[in-house]
Amino acid sequence: xxxxxxxxxxxxxxxxxxxxxxxxxxxxxxxxxxxxxxxxxxxxxxxxxxxxxxxxxxxxxxxxxxxxxxxxxxxxxxxxxxxxxxxxxxxxxxxxxxxxxxxxxxxxxxxxxxxxxxxxxxxxxxxxxxxxxxxxxxxxxxxxxxxxxxxxxxxxxxxxxxxxxxxxxxxxxxxxxxxxxxxxxxxxxxxxxxxxxxxxxxxxxxxxxxxxxxxxxxxxxxxxxxxx
Amino acid sequence: xxxxxxxxxxxxxxxxxxxxxxxxxxxxxxxxxxxxxxxxxxxxxxxxxxxxxxxxxxxxxxxxxxxxxxxxxxxxxxxxxxxxxxxxxxxxxxxxxxxxxxxxxxxxxxxxxxxxxxxxxxxxxxxxxxxx
Numbered sequence: 434x435x436x437x438x439x440x441x442x443x444x445x446x447x448x449x450x451x452x453x454x455x456x457x458x459x460x461x462x463x464x465x466x467x468x469x470x471x472x473x474x475x476x477x478x479x480x481x482x483x484x485x486x487x488x489x490x491x492x493x494x495x496x497x498x499x500x501x502x503x504x505x506x507x508x509x510x511x512x513x514x515x516x517x518x519x520x521x522x523x524x525x526x527x528x529x530x531x532x533x534x535x536x537x538x539x540x541x542x543x544x545x546x547x548x549x550x551x552x553x554x555x556x557x558x559x560x561x562x563x564x565x566x567x568x569x570x571x572x573x574x575x576x577x578x579x580x581x582x583x584x585x586x587x588x589x590x591x592x593x594x595x596x597x598x599x600x601x602x603x604x605x606x607x608x609x610x611x612x613x614x615x616x617x618x619x620x621x622x623x624x625x626x627x628x629x630x631x632x633x634x635x636x637x638x639x640x641x642x643x644x645x646x647x648x649x650x651x652x653x654x655x656x657x658x659x660x661x
Numbered sequence: 662x663x664x665x666x667x668x669x670x671x672x673x674x675x676x677x678x679x680x681x682x683x684x685x686x687x688x689x690x691x692x693x694x695x696x697x698x699x700x701x702x703x704x705x706x707x708x709x710x711x712x713x714x715x716x717x718x719x720x721x722x723x724x725x726x727x728x729x730x731x732x733x734x735x736x737x738x739x740x741x742x743x744x745x746x747x748x749x750x751x752x753x754x755x756x757x758x759x760x761x762x763x764x765x766x767x768x769x770x771x772x773x774x775x776x777x778x779x780x781x782x783x784x785x786x787x788x789x790x791x792x793x
Contacts, residue, residue, distance in 0.1 A: 486738060488764040510714060510738040514765070517741075522768055536716055540742075543749050 434458070437499045437525075439485030439515040440506035441468045444531065444552075448505060450476060460494045486514040488522055496523040505531040513537075516546045548576075569647050572635070579639050582610070585650045589630040592653045599624035602654070604638070604645040611635040665690065665727045665753075667713035667743050668734035672759075674699035676731065681706045688722045713743040719751065730756045737762050744774055 434457045438449050441463030452459045453476060462485035463469045472480040483490040485504065496502065502519040504512035509532050516528035529548040530541055541549045562570045573582040587593060593601055598609060612626055613619040613633040620626070628634070628650075638646045648654065662685050666673050669691035677689045678701040687706030690713050691697065697708045711718030713732065724730065730747035732740035737760045744758035758776045760766040766778040 486765065487762065488768065508738070510736065510742040513742050513745075514738040517772075518765070518768060521772060534715070537714075540716075540746055540750060544745055 434500040435495070435498060436460075437462065437485075437491070437494060437496055437502045437519070439502065439504040439512070440531075441465070441472050441480055442505070442507060444505045446472060446476075448503065449479065453479070462490065462494060486511055486518060488518060491515075491518060491523060496525060499523070499525050501525065501527045501529065503529045503531075507533065509533055509537050513541060513544065513546065516541075517544065520545060568651055569643070580637055581640055581643060582635065582637055583643065583646075585634045585636060585647060587628055587630055587632045587634065588651055590653065591628075591630070591651050592655075593628045593650050594630045596628055597624065598622050598626050598628065601628070601649055603649055604642040607636060607638040607642050607646045609634055609636050662686070662728040663723060663726055664688070664729045664731070665719070665722050665724055665747075667691075667730070667732045667740075669696040669699060669708065670733060670735065671699060673731075673733040674701075676733070677706060678704055688727075690718065690722050714739060714746070716746065716750065719743075719746065724751045724753060727751075727753050728755065729753065732756075732758045737765055741765070741769055741774070748774065 436452055436457050436459050438445050438459060438461045441461045445461055449459045449461050459479055461472060461480040462483055463480055464484055466482050469480045469482045481494055485491065496519055502516060502525045504515040506512055512530040516530050519525040520528050527547050530546045532538060532541060532549050532551045533553055535551045535554045538549050538551055558571055568586065570584040571581055572584055609622050611619050612622045614629060615631055634650060636646060664680055664685050664687050666677050666687065666689045669689050673689060677687050681687045681704055688709060689706060690709050690711050692712050694710045700708060709722050711721060713719060724747060730744065730753045732743045734740055740758045740760060744756045747753040748756045756775060758774055760769060760776050760778050761780050763778050763781050766776045770776045
């Protein structure tokens, strides 16, 4: 694939390095001449000095035949414009923008950017997951379906402990994919699998149902099956 | 009319003064409080410190009820992004955006933004002055 990377900072540098190793044709556009020099010394002549939001420069580097443009400068507005110019002026099939302000995710989607990656959210999430008491960990999102794969730890005080999965009031549309018990091999749960304290459950849910799912597996509640 | 202006530079401050004296309700946003010194002393509108790319700041400036949004910061890309937020997220009926780069201006006007490029406008004015 031919890929144009806008922004030759640390992210742009390592990204391009990885893409080159995978055998892609890569050109980096970077405003800062000394960054360009460093990249060209280390990766070979792949970096062009200039503004990646400018039509003329993007045209010079052959954006019209690019399969993808990835904008990874430090400024959200520059990434937005680079992607929009690529999309509307050069009909680049796929545009990816890095965003710093997580709020902009919705804005960028609305404005036609194909994929956004929020570095702030990614880092925040990873740090949160390292906090041992963190109740719910995001493992993966399946973007186009709006689904999340999450891991939930079952605390001893949860109402779900000792119950079979069919007895749990799971929100409709969520699925438990795997139950990992401390001393046993992970298994794909059936309706009769019993949830035990300290189990780790891998589940698939939509983002709206996440809260409800967490309450079912971690909270205390009185379901219809729990009477007596 | 309710007007939100982003960027209190020379043009922003001057425009805010004019619209204010015409009786409109004007809110002007800038990231630097010091730039409000440019507003005329009798300015009756609101001057707010805030980043026009931030939706919270825009809401504080009353973007949800605004009739007009004008982006006049020094950065073309900032203007373009803020204007698109005003138009597509907050559905402001009239948005105007300053873009210095004539090529970028051309692109965004074909994408349906109302844009002005001081570069082309001023060059044309100069030509008329010099040739006429």
